[in-house]
Amino acid sequence: MKVTVVGAGAVGASCAEYIAIKNFASEVVILDIKEGYAEGKAMDLMQCASLNGFDTKITGSTSDYSKTANSDICVITSGIPRKPGMTREELIGINAGIVKSVSASLVEHSPNTILIVVSNPMDTMTYLVHKTTDLPKHRIIGMGGALDSARFKYRLAEALEAPISDIDGMVIGGHSDKGMVPLTSHATRNSINVSEFISEERLNQVKEDTKVGGATLTKLLGTSAWYAPGAAVSGLVQAIACDQKKMFPCSTFLEGEYGLSNLCIGVPVILGRNGIEKIVDVPLSAAEKAHMAESAEGVKKTNGLLEL
Numbered sequence: 001m002k003v004t005v006v007g008a009g010a011v012g013a014s015c016a017e018y019i020a021i022k023n024f025a026s027e028v029v030i031l032d033i034k035e036g037y038a039e040g041k042a043m044d045l046m047q048c049a050s051l052n053g054f055d056t057k058i059t060g061s062t063s064d065y066s067k068t069a070n071s072d073i074c075v076i077t078s079g080i081p082r083k084p085g086m087t088r089e090e091l092i093g094i095n096a097g098i099v100k101s102v103s104a105s106l107v108e109h110s111p112n113t114i115l116i117v118v119s120n121p122m123d124t125m126t127y128l129v130h131k132t133t134d135l136p137k138h139r140i141i142g143m144g145g146a147l148d149s150a151r152f153k154y155r156l157a158e159a160l161e162a163p164i165s166d167i168d169g170m171v172i173g174g175h176s177d178k179g180m181v182p183l184t185s186h187a188t189r190n191s192i193n194v195s196e197f198i199s200e201e202r203l204n205q206v207k208e209d210t211k212v213g214g215a216t217l218t219k220l221l222g223t224s225a226w227y228a229p230g231a232a233v234s235g236l237v238q239a240i241a242c243d244q245k246k247m248f249p250c251s252t253f254l255e256g257e258y259g260l261s262n263l264c265i266g267v268p269v270i271l272g273r274n275g276i277e278k279i280v281d282v283p284l285s286a287a288e289k290a291h292m293a294e295s296a297e298g299v300k301k302t303n304g305l306l307e308l
Contacts, residue, residue, distance in 0.1 A: 001024065001072050001073075002027045002029070002070060002071045002072055002073075003027070003029070003075070004030075004031060004071040004073070005031070005075045006068075006074065006077060006102050006106065007032060007076070007078040008034070008037050008038040009032075009077065010223075010230075011077045011081075011230055012077040013030070013041045013226075013230070014227055014230025014231070015118075015229075015234055016042075016230075018230055018231050018234035019237055019238070020052075021054055022234065024238055024242055025241060026057065027058075028057070029058075029059050029068050029071065030042050030059070030060045031061050031062075031064075031068060032060070032061075033062065035062050038061055038062060039060035039061070042058045042060030046058050065105040065106065068106060069109040071106070072110075072114065072240075072241065073115075073240055073241065074110060074115050075118060076106070076116070076118060076129075077118045077233075078099065078102050078119055079095035079098045079119040080095065083222070087176070087177065089121045089302050091119075091120050092124060095119050096124075096128055096307070098119070099117065099119050099128055099129065100129075103115060103117075103128075113135075114139045114141065115133075115135060116233060116236055117140070117251070118143045118233060120175075121175070121302055122251060123144065123174050123176075123179075123251045123266070125142070126141070127303050128306055128308070130253050131308050137252065137253040137276070138277070140252075141236065141250050141275060143229075143250065143251070144174075144175025144266055145171055145175070145248060145251065145267075145268075146233075146235055146250065147229050148210065148249070150231070151214075151228070152187070152206070152210040155209045155213075156206055159202055159203070159205075160189055160194065162197075166190050167188070167194075168189075169182065169194075170187075170249050170282075171183065171249060171266070172268065174295040174299045175251065175266060176298065178211070178295075178298060179298050180295070181291045181295055182211070236248060236250070240272065240273060245270055245277070247269065247271075247280060248269060249266045249267060249269070250267070250276065251265055251266050252265075252276050252279065254267070254279075257281065258281075263296060263300055265299050
């Protein structure tokens with residue numbers, strides 16, 4: 001199992017670290033355009049191997065895509081991160097060109113790969129990869145919902161004063177501050193709906209805190225978060241590599257599912273060795289349906305900024 005991570009910044013390096021520590025991949029290649037940067041990150045991580053007990057080989061390369069050849073899974077984290085006050089959508093001009101070039105180079109050297117897109121605005125970047133590569137839809141995955149769901153569960157556990165292992169919840173919709181749809185109708189503590197434990201007002205606050213989870217961290221850190229995004233990516237990679245058939249909300253190309261077409265947006269999917277193996281139809285409340293439709297319109301508006 002060979003995994004490539006493009007972008008040796010904080011998110012890419014965290015992703016590579018978590019994959020290596022989980023010890024399911026034989027090789028991880030880190031690629032970056034900054035001279036020596038990926039090589040340095042790879043060397044630093046390899047010096048953790050004996051300390052953290054993993055045997056995954058990690059190599060770094062400066063812009064040499066031949067080193068990524070025959071990768072089973074490729075992760076694209078390239079592009080500029082958010083700064084305080086920026087929306088994910090404001091990154092589109094620069095990041096679209098980067099993602100288009102990177103995805104083409106990856107597919108050239110690994111035509112059978114599965115691509116995981118992390119670069120923002122993520123749903124639109126995932127759509128761009130659909131429109132500019134020949135990969136089938138099940139092998140193009142946008143990572144947003146897994147991260148947003150982790151942030152939702154964190155906020156729910158905080159509100160319920162409960163261990164996070166008790167909590168289950170999911171966020172679908174667009175990976176944006178306004179587009180996220182936290183599914184409070186399905187959120188549970190040990191199979192009991194969370195509405196049994198906290199007030200509607202507190203639950204609404206959890207939803208709002210979840211939706212601005214990334215912006216909150218960007219304001220505190222001065223740049224985008226990296227630990228949780230890296231962990232979320234590694235979870236998707238492991239589910240595919242180990243054929244786990246796990247359910248994650250991921251951005252995928254819809255053709256009528258959830259009443260939506262010709263866009264990529266977060267919905268629950270089953271991930272296995274073939275990538276997205278099934279899109280799961282989850283019943284939504286009337287408010288959640290309306291929010292999902294509104295989210296889709298926002299994603300389509302951003303897609304319209306692409307120069308395809």
